[in-house]
Amino acid sequence: NFELNVEKNTLQENEAFMLTVFLNTEGDSVNTIEGELKYDDNFIKPESVNIGGSFVSFWVEKPDLKTSGIIHFSGIVPGGISVNRSEVFKVILRAKNAGNTNLLLNNVNLFLNDGEGSLVPAKIININIKIIQGTNTQNTLDLISGDKVPPEKFSIIRSRDPSLFNNKYFLAFSTTDKDSGIDYYQVCEFFSCMTAGSPFLLKNQTPFYHIVVKAYDMNGNFTSTTLISPWFAFLLVLLLLIVIIYLCFYVQKNLIKK
Secondary structure, three states: OEEEEEOOOEEEEOOEEEEEEEEOOOOOOEEEEEEEEEOOOOOEEEEEEEOOOOOOOEEEEOOOOOOOOEEEEEEEEEEEEOOOOEEEEEEEEEEOOOEEEEEEEEEEEEEEOOOOOOEEOOOEEOEEEEEEEEEOOOOHHHHOOOOOOOOOOOOEEEEOEOOEHHHOOEEEEOOOOOOOOEEEEEEEEOOEEEEEOOOEEOOOOOOOOEEEEEEEEOOOOEEEEEEEOHHHHHHHHHHHHHHHHHHHHHHHHHHHHO
16 A cells, blocks of 8 residues: 655644655565656645655666656665555645645555566555645744654675675665654765765775764754674784783883883
8 A cells, every 4th residue: 555644734824734645565676666756836845755664675767757747756665664654755845725635645566575476456545635725834943843762673694696786795784763754864884974875885895894883863863773794803902902912011021120
């Protein structure tokens, strides 16, 4: 099931609101989703798209605002995934003119992770929006400024797969933020940091690695996770022992002199 969800269906003119696209695979394992979100631009104005909290790990076509009246999306989850009402993406929209309008999912396809890419019929739950006269001066940031809770804790996986990045090591990670939504991720390999998405091709392909991933929500709160290789941890412990032994030797030597 694909579901469109908003906090309320009746809005004032110029009021900003958050729309979330959810998916429930109902026990099936799917590896590909595609479709389009349609809106009437006489009544609705999209302002931003957020994919940071999505379970989709690889976007063939990221949802964006390039085409008026429609938001296309197409994504792949290598190995397949079974989810229960999990986020596909979020959109911040603004009501324009008074009237009734629909937000619709169209041309939606789900493909099973069964080795054959079998197509699954998708059930769709669309929504109707009623826009009433009146002026609402709510800023888009008002939707997220009350979020004081950081994203959920998460794990990161360093792996490789013949079907991705020529079998080089990559990083996979994902988390959610139930209030404002994930804005972006930052990946740090030792002291080199950059904004990145999952999966992320690692620059360092050696057994010695120290990786930190930070997930930021739309209000600037963040949660971080660290991954250290056993070899790098061993090296740190060895260096620490050397320093301790040296200090002990130095102290003992000075005590003997006295």
